[in-house]
Amino acid sequence: MGGLHMRMGMSLGMRVEQSVEQKLEQRIEKRLRLRQRAFALRMELVQALRGERYVPKGDCPRCNKKMTPVEIIQGFNRDPNDFTTRCSNRRCRHRFAPILVWHANAVRAEAPFYCAAQTLAQLPRKETLSPERFAREQQAVYRSAIVHYGGIGQAFRKIGIAYAFKEVADPKRKIKPFLGKLPDTVIAECADVSVYAIRKMRKQLRIARYTAPKNLN
Numbered sequence: 001m002g003g004l005h006m007r008m009g010m011s012l013g014m015r016v017e018q019s020v021e022q023k024l025e026q027r028i029e030k031r032l033r034l035r036q037r038a039f040a041l042r043m044e045l046v047q048a049l050r051g052e053r054y055v056p057k058g059d060c061p062r063c064n065k066k067m068t069p070v071e072i073i074q075g076f077n078r079d080p081n082d083f084t085t086r087c088s089n090r091r092c093r094h095r096f097a098p099i100l101v102w103h104a105n106a107v108r109a110e111a112p113f114y115c116a117a118q119t120l121a122q123l124p125r126k127e128t129l130s131p132e133r134f135a136r137e138q139q140a141v142y143r144s145a146i147v148h149y150g151g152i153g154q155a156f157r158k159i160g161i162a163y164a165f166k167e168v169a170d171p172k173r174k175i176k177p178f179l180g181k182l183p184d185t186v187i188a189e190c191a192d193v194s195v196y197a198i199r200k201m202r203k204q205l206r207i208a209r210y211t212a213p214k215n216l217n
């Protein structure tokens with residue numbers, strides 16, 4: 001009898017532990033899904049602004065896991081000299097260099113994908129390059145800056161350097177469908193427009209500001 005009770009107790013304990021772990025895992029997965037949705041929407045905004053579609057790609061060469069863009073970004077070390085991300089498969093964790101694919105005018109191109117820290121670290125002394133030259137000579141930096149900051153000018157601003165070239169024409173018309181669906185700050189950054197201007201426009205159109213989904217449990 002005692003043995004049976006003990007076994008029952010153990011299996012109950014294990015079940016409780018498992019469900020706590022499962023809950024935590026579900027929470028992490030849900031947060032990841034929300035981040036992925038936000039990232040996808042941000043890339044749609046970039047596409048509306050620039051007419052270019054960006055897709056970070058990371059297929060693990062060891063286990064073939066196809067990582068999502070958010071997993072790729074989360075796997076970076078934020079080290080300017082380490083260009084690898086970490087495989088999100090818990091049994092693998094292999095480090096490898098991801099790529100960035102973009103489509104513009106029915107043309108597909110790709111370059112290494114840099115994390116935000118690597119992108120910023122490579123900017124100094126390049127502020128005199130026009131966007132066209134920058135795109136040609138510093139492909140990976142230029143394209144990665146678009147993914148992380150909406151453009152090279154915004155990336156320069158992050159490190160306190162003024163960039164004299166404007167890239168996106170008529171941003172206000174293009175951002176309209178995104179008002180209220182992304183934070184004003186994100187739209188402002190991608191469109192290279194002040195947060196004040198975005199807020200004013202949103203209020204004039206009577207669109208409620210974006211609120212992050214709360215029910216993570």
Ligand SMILES: [Zn+2]
Nearest residue numbers: 060063087092
């Ligand atoms: Zn892997």
